[in-house]
Amino acid sequence: MQPLRDHWFNINRRQILKGAAAGGLGFLGSTALSQLLASEQSAAPTTAARHGPGLPGLPHFAPKAKRVIYLYQEGAPSQIDTFDHKPNLKAMFDKELPASVRGNQRLTGMTSGQARLPIAPSNFSFTKHPNRQDGLWVSDLLKHTGQMAGEMCVVKSMMTEQINHGPGVTFMQTGHQIPGRPSIGAWLSYGLGSVNADLPSFIVMISQGRGQMQALFSHLWGAGFLPGEHQGVQFRAASDPVLFLHDPPGVRREDRRQVLDMIADINRRQAEINGDSEVLARIAQYEMAYRMQTSVPELTDFRNESETTLELYGPAVRKPGTFAYNCLMARRMAERGVRFIQLYHRGWDHHGSVTRDLPLQCQDVDQAQAALLADLRQRGLLDDTMVIWGGEFGRTVYCQGNLTRTQYGRDHHPRCFTMWLAGGGIKPGITYGETDEFSYNIASNPVTAHDLHATMLHCLGIDHERFTYKYQGLDFKLTSVEPSRVVKELLA
Numbered sequence: 001m002q003p004l005r006d007h008w009f010n011i012n013r014r015q016i017l018k019g020a021a022a023g024g025l026g027f028l029g030s031t032a033l034s035q036l037l038a039s040e041q042s043a044a045p046t047t048a049a050r051h052g053p054g055l056p057g058l059p060h061f062a063p064k065a066k067r068v069i070y071l072y073q074e075g076a077p078s079q080i081d082t083f084d085h086k087p088n089l090k091a092m093f094d095k096e097l098p099a100s101v102r103g104n105q106r107l108t109g110m111t112s113g114q115a116r117l118p119i120a121p122s123n124f125s126f127t128k129h130p131n132r133q134d135g136l137w138v139s140d141l142l143k144h145t146g147q148m149a150g151e152m153c154v155v156k157s158m159m160t161e162q163i164n165h166g167p168g169v170t171f172m173q174t175g176h177q178i179p180g181r182p183s184i185g186a187w188l189s190y191g192l193g194s195v196n197a198d199l200p201s202f203i204v205m206i207s208q209g210r211g212q213m214q215a216l217f218s219h220l221w222g223a224g225f226l227p228g229e230h231q232g233v234q235f236r237a238a239s240d241p242v243l244f245l246h247d248p249p250g251v252r253r254e255d256r257r258q259v260l261d262m263i264a265d266i267n268r269r270q271a272e273i274n275g276d277s278e279v280l281a282r283i284a285q286y287e288m289a290y291r292m293q294t295s296v297p298e299l300t301d302f303r304n305e306s307e308t309t310l311e312l313y314g315p316a317v318r319k320p321g322t323f324a325y326n327c328l329m330a331r332r333m334a335e336r337g338v339r340f341i342q343l344y345h346r347g348w349d350h351h352g353s354v355t356r357d358l359p360l361q362c363q364d365v366d367q368a369q370a371a372l373l374a375d376l377r378q379r380g381l382l383d384d385t386m387v388i389w390g391g392e393f394g395r396t397v398y399c400q401g402n403l404t405r406t407q408y409g410r411d412h413h414p415r416c417f418t419m420w421l422a423g424g425g426i427k428p429g430i431t432y433g434e435t436d437e438f439s440y441n442i443a444s445n446p447v448t449a450h451d452l453h454a455t456m457l458h459c460l461g462i463d464h465e466r467f468t469y470k471y472q473g474l475d476f477k478l479t480s481v482e483p484s485r486v487v488k489e490l491l492a
Contacts, residue, residue, distance in 0.1 A: 054193030059461025064425025064492065065386040066195075068188070068456065069330045069341045071369055074169060075214055075348030078395035078410050079418040081122045081358055084156050084439045085137035089121035089397065093405075097398045101440050106163055110351065110400060111411045117398035119438070120408040123355050132429030141362035144370035150429045151373050151382070153490055154420045157433025157442045160393050160449055163414050165214045165349070168392030172449050173220045175478045182224035182469075184453065185340035187478050189230040190223075191467055192460065195337030198295035200233040200288060202340045203333060207237070207323040209347020209364055211357035216344055225471040229284045232342060235329075237321025242296050253293075260286055299332055312375060314367040324368035331375050334385050348391055351400050352409045373422055386424025386459055388452075393417050397438045416442045419452070425459035427492045450484035458486045 080086060097117045111117070128135040129149035136154060138146035145152075162168035167177035174181040182190070185202035194201035204221045221232030235241035247256055264283050271279040302310070302318075305328070310317055316324040323345050330341045345365055350357050369389065376382040394417025395410035416435045422428065433445035454464040457478065464484065468475040 055191050058191050058467075060463045060466060061461050063459065063461030064384065065423070065456075065459040066384040067334055067337070067339050067341070068184075068386045068388065068424070068460070069334060069372070070184070070343065071327075071365075071372075071387065071389040072169075072173075072342060072344045073348050073365070073389065073391040074216060074344050074346045075165070075209070075211065075350070076168070076391040076393050076395060076412060076417070077348045077361070078122075078350060078354055078358065079156070079416070079435075080395065080397060080410075080439045081124055081354060082139045082142060082362075083137070083154055083418040083420070084416075084435055085126045085139075086122070086397075086437060086439050087126075088437055089119060092119045093121055094118045094403055097438065097440070101436065101438050103441075105415055108163060108412050111396070111398075114400075117396075118403045119397055120399035120403055120410070123406065123408070124358075131431075133431060136431060139362070141359055142366045144367045145365075148370050148373045148422075151377065151422045152420045153422065153426045153428065154418065154431045155433055155447055155452075155490070156416070156418050156431060156435055157445050157447050158390065158394075158417045158419050158449075158452070159442060159446050160414045160417075162393065163412050165392060165412075168412075168414070169214070169216075169220060172390075172392050174224070175450060175453055175480050179217070179219040179222075180224055181476070182226045182230070182478075183219075183221050183232065184456075184478065185221060185232050185342055186223040186226050186230040187467070188340045188460065190226045190469070191462060192339055194339055196295075198291040199299065199333070199336055199338055200292075201338060202230065202232040202342070203338055204232040204234045204342045204344070205237075205241075205326040205329060206234070206344045206346065207321060207326055207364070209345055210360040211347035212349040212351065213346040214349055216346065220344075221342060225476070226469060227280075228278050228282075229288075232340075233288075239300075239320055241300060241320070242292055245293050245296055247293075295336075299336065300329070302328070309375065312371040314371070316364075317368070322368075323364050324371075327368040327372040328375075331372060331379075331381070334376065334381055335379070350395070350410060353407060354395075354410055355407055376423065382423035384424055386426060386456065387422045388419065388456070389421075390419030391417070394439075397440050413440070415440065421490065425492055426490055430490075432487070432489055445489070447487055448482075448484065450479045450482055451487050454479050454484045455487045455490055459491070 097119055125140045126137045127140055127146060128137050129146040131149040136149040160168060160171060162171045162177050170179055171177040173183050189201040206216060223231035247253060267279050267283050313324045313328050316322040317328050319325055326343045330343060333341050347361055373387060376385055393412055393414040396413045400409040400411040416439060433447060434443040436443050457464045464477060464479045468477045
């Protein structure tokens with residue numbers, strides 16, 4: 001009985017109208033169904049279009065970027081210790097953060113009970129690197145990254161309303177703090193399609209950091225209410241990034257092809273019966289898995305990479321699962337037309353010891369992310385590849401826990417944080433926005449997550465206001481209903 005119950009509970013309006021058209025409702029049911037099918041066909045690409053140009057009418061205008069590499073630093077890097085240089089704080093060591101600066105901003109439960117909020121200046125030295133303005137101050141923990149200042153657009157005035165990791169990461173990745181919405185990569189896969197029929201248009205890779213790590217959930221790269229075939233495909237941190245790349249002993253590739261054809265035929269018949277578009281998505285996923293048996297081994301074979309290139313990314317590039325390995329993989333995916341490449345690096349949640357853990361995190365990412373920019377540039381890929389770097393929020397200027405000259409921790413701070421972008425229609429070698437002397441409030445040019453998303457879509461040739469998907473009677477979009485804008489000052 002249970003499978004039958006599940007079947008009936010999963011019936012949607014499309015199936016009901018289809019049944020009505022064949023039954024008692026006659027003309028009314030068939031008319032409603034035809035209108036529904038017409039609206040669905042105009043709103044969504046077919047399964048075959050999944051590996052084509054995407055939605056009719058997209059892009060809305062000529063794009064500057066063809067693909068995105070998002071270097072997501074999960075856990076929230078401290079802006080004060082990386083890019084938002086505040087040398088005057090040295091003289092304020094251990095002084096109380098002025099009430100006028102804090103205002104009525106929220107504190108987390110981790111510091112709301114502290115008797116004091118003592119100012120903790122950064123313990124790390126900074127170097128000024130040349131860019132197209134008056135230079136970019138970067139922590140010496142990120143020396144390689146600083147050398148790419150001429151390519152980077154550093155936004156110091158990012159802000160969000162989310163103060164905890166779960167909703168914070170979800171908001172940055174889906175435009176909404178509650179799980180269930182499509183991720184950025186799913187939106188792009190749905191709207192723009194794929195250039196390479198043998199690789200997914202949206203690929204996710206995760207590397208483990210060396211600080212406190214928050215959980216990552218698959219809804220961060222999920223398709224939400226979009227067709228399921230647009231969800232991100234997670235590659236494993238192993239020599240075989242995808243399971244079952246090789247046929248079992250005794251099974252020929254021709255045999256597997258025959259089995260897939262039989263399953264696809266059964267699924268198509270089932271889709272005709274119940275009208276469930278997810279059955280068609282399953283067919284597309286099976287076909288992609290079959291093609292990946294050939295494309296993924298070629299993608300992960302670094303033997304054609306020169307020693308110069310491997311050395312550029314650093315010694316960890318040869319170890320699957322490291323951030324360096326994933327960065328080189330990202331460049332190889334970009335070359336092959338993967339639309340959205342998401343690299344998560346965990347471990348930036350530095351509540352206890354910034355002085356101990358932050359150098360380790362920076363050591364993991366510094367050389368590799370700088371190498372990625374340099375490698376994309378020398379191959380002519382950076383002009384149409386947008387690279388984004390950042391986390392879900394920033395870190396407080398005051399210390400969480402005990403403060404000493406050599407030891408401090410920082411709590412969550414959503415009011416201001418730093419991200420950087422490069423390539424793909426972004427103006428190189430600039431900084432945008434400023435924070436106050438405490439890196440606690442934005443002094444000029446605030447940028448929200450939705451502003452960032454709108455700007456990213458613009459570079460990809462998409463008007464964020466017109467890029468919608470009808471679900472449960474509403475027109476949803478990545479930038480939601482809150483006011484958002486394309487930050488034109490960031491555009492090349």
